[in-house]
Amino acid sequence: MTLLLVGGGVWRATDQGVFRGAQGNAYTPWHDWREADGTPLALVKAGILAANPHNTQPWVFEVSEGRIVLYADRRRHLGNFDPYRREMYLGLGCALENMLQAAGPNGYAASLTVASGDLSLEQPYDGLVQVAELRLAPAPAMPNPLYAAIERRHTHRGPYRDTRLSAMQRDGLRAQVDGERVGIHLVDDPEVLARLGTVVVRATRAIIDDHAMVADSERWFRHSRREIEKYRDGTTLDAAGLSPVMTTLAKMLPRPDAETNHRYWLEATERVQVATAPAMGLILVDDLYDIQQTLAAGRNWQRLHLWATTQGLAMQPLNQPVERVDREAELGLEPAARRELAALLPGDPRRPTFAFRVGVAESPARPSPRRSVADTLVDGDIPSIGRAST
Numbered sequence: 001m002t003l004l005l006v007g008g009g010v011w012r013a014t015d016q017g018v019f020r021g022a023q024g025n026a027y028t029p030w031h032d033w034r035e036a037d038g039t040p041l042a043l044v045k046a047g048i049l050a051a052n053p054h055n056t057q058p059w060v061f062e063v064s065e066g067r068i069v070l071y072a073d074r075r076r077h078l079g080n081f082d083p084y085r086r087e088m089y090l091g092l093g094c095a096l097e098n099m100l101q102a103a104g105p106n107g108y109a110a111s112l113t114v115a116s117g118d119l120s121l122e123q124p125y126d127g128l129v130q131v132a133e134l135r136l137a138p139a140p141a142m143p144n145p146l147y148a149a150i151e152r153r154h155t156h157r158g159p160y161r162d163t164r165l166s167a168m169q170r171d172g173l174r175a176q177v178d179g180e181r182v183g184i185h186l187v188d189d190p191e192v193l194a195r196l197g198t199v200v201v202r203a204t205r206a207i208i209d210d211h212a213m214v215a216d217s218e219r220w221f222r223h224s225r226r227e228i229e230k231y232r233d234g235t236t237l238d239a240a241g242l243s244p245v246m247t248t249l250a251k252m253l254p255r256p257d258a259e260t261n262h263r264y265w266l267e268a269t270e271r272v273q274v275a276t277a278p279a280m281g282l283i284l285v286d287d288l289y290d291i292q293q294t295l296a297a298g299r300n301w302q303r304l305h306l307w308a309t310t311q312g313l314a315m316q317p318l319n320q321p322v323e324r325v326d327r328e329a330e331l332g333l334e335p336a337a338r339r340e341l342a343a344l345l346p347g348d349p350r351r352p353t354f355a356f357r358v359g360v361a362e363s364p365a366r367p368s369p370r371r372s373v374a375d376t377l378v379d380g381d382i383p384s385i386g387r388a389s390t
């Protein structure tokens with residue numbers, strides 16, 4: 001294929017890593033994550049492989065023999081896409097879940113303490129804020145299939161097969177959700193599924209009409225291999241769920257402008273992700289902006305996705321409706337997304353904080369990049385970027 005190209009096209013094919021796929025240093029954390037087994041660092045190496053919004057990886061860890069402190073790195077935010085940093089805290093909850101799943105197999109009993117308080121629009125743009133502390137005590141090592149699934153869990157954005165979930169799969173998913181204040185609402189009835197799909201597509205349209213949201217989402221999109229190797233974060237073409245041919249073609253084209261890029265996203269959402277979803281779901285909380293519930297909801301998403309991975313099921317968050325709920329609240333807009341979500345849960349006072357789809361994918365998902373674990377560590381003395389408390 002390279003031979004058919006001329007001039008800049010040949011250069012671009014190399015620059016873009018067109019034929020390389022999701023490989024290289026930016027993907028090493030998926031392969032060497034077991035190298036610190038039996039030490040507290042093993043838990044952090046598991047933590048950084050967790051799901052997180054736009055692959056912002058908003059975490060910093062302070063590790064000592066019997067203790068790991070998790071901080072939110074407030075610089076790694078989604079701006080107008082996440083004005084309350086609700087998604088940031090969901091992602092921090094995902095990291096906590098991976099760490100907790102890693103404790104037993106690495107010979108630790110972990111006890112968790114999390115920050116409390118409310119998320120608000122007054123979110124500082126820098127500094128670290130403590131989110132959770134894990135106290136580790138030695139314990140007999142215990143195998144754990146969810147721990148083993150950490151390296152195989154990837155967000156799957158491609159087409160899913162036209163196969164309904166079995167009752168066992170639905171019950172299995174529901175059984176992963178625990179926590180007094182977190183619930184799950186699974187949808188596979190075709191009529192309700194179509195309604196939820198419409199809500200997702202409508203919210204995606206509202207996002208692409210909101211230039212500030214588009215701009216802040218685009219900041220985390222990494223188009224070229226160079227960007228991926230430099231930043232080792234963000235969303236990539238390799239992880240977009242395109243076919244191998246389309247992935248290659250998209251990499252060869254110049255980076256589209258933000259509006260065009262997000263129109264492709266709308267198309268994929270409508271024609272592939274919603275159109276082929278045999279089931280969707282919502283993670284519910286009592287209070288959308290309570291920090292502890294948000295962390296718990298993130299932990300539940302990560303656990304659901306790990307369990308689904310052990311069962312050969314693919315999953316993808318489709319969280320646009322809740323992103324719009326936050327944006328509507330921030331700007332004092334007509335609460336359209338909020339009302340549409342509430343209409344899907346008649347009589348239920350709880351509120352969705354996370355929407356997703358689940359099914360059997362047509363082909364495997366590719367991994368997304370990760371910063372090295374060393375880049376996520378601080379020692380006990382962190383005044384340079386400021387320590388705040390919740």
Ligand SMILES: Cc1cc2nc3c(=O)[nH]c(=O)nc-3n(C[C@H](O)[C@H](O)[C@H](O)COP(=O)(O)O)c2cc1C
Pocket residue numbers: 049050051052053054055086087088090091094153154155156157234235239316317318319320366367368
């Ligand atoms: C709070 C939250 C919201 C997310 N929303 C979306 C979404 O709307 N669409 C999507 O495709 N992925 C979404 N994701 C998935 C992330 O983009 C993904 O976890 C990240 O890029 C890392 O990739 P990985 O999960 O394959 O490791 C979300 C993840 C989290 C934790």
